[in-house]
Amino acid sequence: MSSSVHVDASGTFLTLVDGTSRPLRFHAVWLRDNALDDQTRAPGNGQRLITIGDIPADTRIATASVAAETLSVTFAPEDKTVAFPISWLVNNAYDRDKTAPLGWLAGNVTTWDGARTAPSFDWTAVQSSSSAKRDWLAAIAELGFAKLTAGPTTEGALIQVADQFGYVRETNYGRHFEVRTEVNPTNLAYTGLGLQAHTDNPYRDPVPSLQILYCLENSAEGGESIVVDGFRVAERLRADNPEGFALLSGYPARFEYKGTDGVWLRSRRPMIELSPDGQLIGIRFNNRSSAPFVDIPFDQMEAYYAAYRQMGSYIDDPDMGVAFKLEPGESFIVDNTRVLHARKGYSGAGSRWLQGCYADKDGLLSTLAVLSEFKEAAE
Structure with a gap:
């Protein structure tokens, strides 16, 4: 199944369907803040070059499209277009169920008791x-x-x-x-x-x-x-x-x-x-x-x-x-x-x-x- 995108009528968020997970929503301000272009991120070290104050408070999504597993988003009022790899968006998605129990553990942690031998x-x-x-x-x-x-x-x-x-x-x-x-x-x-x-x-x-x-x-x-x-x-x-x-x-x-x-x-x-x-x-x-x-x-x-x-x-x-x-x-x-x-x-x-x-x-x-x-x- 190929990926597709739908922009909400308000322009404040979009919904991405990539075929490997349930639909994922991303806000316009989040996408703009995490843009991967070299005006937003320093080439090489990837550090952010803009502050939150540099992003217009009324940032919205003007258009969005998917081609070759890449999401292209144009932001208004800047009229700025940014490309995001679909895989990067899936890996950084935040539109997920957050109902983890109190005291949950990170996925890379394995707990143990005395039955384990020392690695x-x-x-x-x-x-x-x-x-x-x-x-x-x-x-x-x-x-x-x-x-x-x-x-x-x-x-x-x-x-x-x-x-x-x-x-x-x-x-x-x-x-x-x-x-x-x-x-x-x-x-x-x-x-x-x-x-x-x-x-x-x-x-x-x-x-x-x-x-x-x-x-x-x-x-x-x-x-x-x-x-x-x-x-x-x-x-x-x-x-x-x-x-x-x-x-x-x-x-x-x-x-x-x-x-x-x-x-x-x-x-x-x-x-x-x-x-x-x-x-x-x-x-x-x-x-x-x-x-x-x-x-x-x-x-x-x-x-x-x-x-x-x-x-x-x-x-x-x-x-x-x-x-x-x-x-x-x-x-x-x-x-x-x-x-x-x-x-x-x-x-x-x-x-x-x-x-x-x-x-x-x-x-x-x-x-x-x-x-x-x-x-x-x-x-």
Whole structure:
């Protein structure tokens, strides 16, 4: 079936029938704002060259036609004609059913529990092969974590991990930090104690969205790493206690860190973060850094704490966690806005030395998009 177009009598929108989906409507002002011509978009980088104020307030569609899978639209009062590929319009259509449930997930996200094994990729392959690097980054984007194996056991090797897709995010902990037993530590991470699964630095705005942990030595007994999918935890809570889910996503928790001189970090964000249209986009959970909750109404505080306890019980559920012991030269990345990480306690015998750093997910997703586009072009 060939594509066709109908312009509403008002000229404020058109309806496109492309034969592959139901009819799709597009407003005149949306089409004009997203015009693909080189007076509207900069050739090369595609950035918009006009402001909303440059578009006439009375913009309407004067004529529209379809030929060779291209929609041609002439706008009044500018008398400007612009061409749109039909495939581009279908991919960017907004005239769709938006009745997704509260806490819906993006289509490229797969949640998991303890039945999953840690996705693992070879250091040398990721360094030398664009397809291996793409697969590694795609696993992190989809699952929120992945391992690298057979890497060097040299200090600072974790920086090379971040260099594969972006940049290190420096914090008050430095460009990178050591995870090993210390005397009088400033953070419980630097002891041999076990740690409940948590997201890092919930007291920051924005939080570092990726964490890299790299193993240099690990001969101590115990100390296995555990990761838990916070999105699967949230799904489980929503199914079992929708009112509790609404409380933890509807009211901000507070987090605070004041461990060293000159540092006092505070944030006010919900434990389960949703976008304005209800998409599940983030988890903040860290018992060590929780400050007093003061933003929940008195008559809902007990229910809030009950939901908090229930969420914590799911996080602690052994069936929810994937456990693995890092060997020297191995590392893993977690999406710190989604995946919680924990550590089993370890003994003083032997040694355990990890280095950690933070990075940001936008760099990873940008690199993944470029590699994926290159693959599609090659195919």
